[in-house]
Amino acid sequence: GQQLNQSPQSMFIQEGEDVSMNCTSSSIFNTWLWYKQDPGEGPVLLIALYKAGELTSNGRLTAQFGITRKDSFLNISASIPSDVGIYFCAGRPSGTYKYIFGTGTRLKVLA
Amino acid sequence: NAGVMQNPRHLVRRRGQEARLRCSPMKGHSHVYWYRQLPEEGLKFMVYLQKENIIDESGMPKERFSAEFPKEGPSILRIQQVVRGDSAAYFCASSLPGATNEKLFFGSGTQLSVL
Numbered sequence: 001g002q003q004l005n006q007s008p009q010s011m012f013i014q015e016g017e018d019v020s021m022n023c024t025s026s027s028i029f030n031t032w033l034w035y036k037q038d039p040g041e042g043p044v045l046l047i048a049l050y051k052a053g054e055l056t057s058n059g060r061l062t063a064q065f066g067i068t069r070k071d072s073f074l075n076i077s078a079s080i081p082s083d084v085g086i087y088f089c090a091g092r093p094s095g096t097y098k099y100i101f102g103t104g105t106r107l108k109v110l111a
Numbered sequence: 112n113a114g115v116m117q118n119p120r121h122l123v124r125r126r127g128q129e130a131r132l133r134c135s136p137m138k139g140h141s142h143v144y145w146y147r148q149l150p151e152e153g154l155k156f157m158v159y160l161q162k163e164n165i166i167d168e169s170g171m172p173k174e175r176f177s178a179e180f181p182k183e184g185p186s187i188l189r190i191q192q193v194v195r196g197d198s199a200a201y202f203c204a205s206s207l208p209g210a211t212n213e214k215l216f217f218g219s220g221t222q223l224s225v226l
Contacts, residue, residue, distance in 0.1 A: 006153075031213060042115075042202050042217035043154070050212055088153060090215070097167050099144070099215060101154040 136205030
């Protein structure tokens with residue numbers, strides 16, 4: 001099935017560092033959603049984006065909807081140990097109802 | 112304000128049996144999505160339903176899988192004659208009507224294990 005290209009696949013960082021991850025697609029998207037998933041749990045919504053160029057923050061998290069409508073990035077500032085988990089982007093291609101998920105970025109924070 | 116409720120959390124079936132997974136959306140939500148996730152992978156879209164209607168089932172296998180969202184009661188994902196390859200985590204998400212500022216909220220999932 002169709003998936004978004006999400007990078008990096010995984011990253012180890014030191015506590016206090018900033019983190020950046022992104023998703024790209026060959027299709028135009030109308031909506032971007034960013035999620036965090038902990039083991040054995042469902043994804044939890046972090047940020048939602050609806051317009052090209054939109055920049056939205058949620059605490060230490062900031063995400064942007066790319067101008068071309070084919071990409072989005074998520075930044076986490078001053079990472080802490082509880083940021084550990086898998087981060088997924090999800091996008092809704094123009095003209096469809098379904099949301100396509102990225103392959104995930106596995107974040108590990110070293111104290 | 113209860114979130115999306117899925118049950119059971121864990122379901123064990125033998126090959127050839129039927130699996131029924133239930134999803135109760137958040138209060139006021141009338142749209143339900145079902146996704147499947149294998150270990151170390153992302154979520155794969157299966158089906159999108161509104162009350163009493165299947166809107167997009169392009170991710171559903173043609174055989175053995177079906178989904179419904181009746182006027183009353185939870186959404187049901189049904190897998191007939193399960194095989195080992197059906198073992199996965201199945202998540203449902205719900206959203207409010209209206210595509211402008213849609214947000215999907217997920218349940219905790221059902222882990223299906225086929226012996």
